[in-house]
Amino acid sequence: MNRIVIKCPNTGKMIYTGYSMDPQTFGAIPIEQMDPIECPACHKMHRWGKEDALFERDSQDPKKSSR
Secondary structure (H helix, E strand, O other): OOOEEEEEOOOOEEEEEEEOOOOOHHHOOOOOOOEEEEOOOOOEEEEHHHHHHHEEEOOOOOHHHOO
């Protein structure tokens, strides 16, 4: 599973949105703008949409740690 992150416009830090899914599923969602989130980096609310989303592998994903 991939964690969906966005870049804080104030600090440049990557922040987790609270959503995890594969890019294909996320791309199929008909919603373009997602619910705003409170940023743990700058403590402000950020609006974000599909165009802002980046995907990172969840560190607890068993597929990542298996060899």
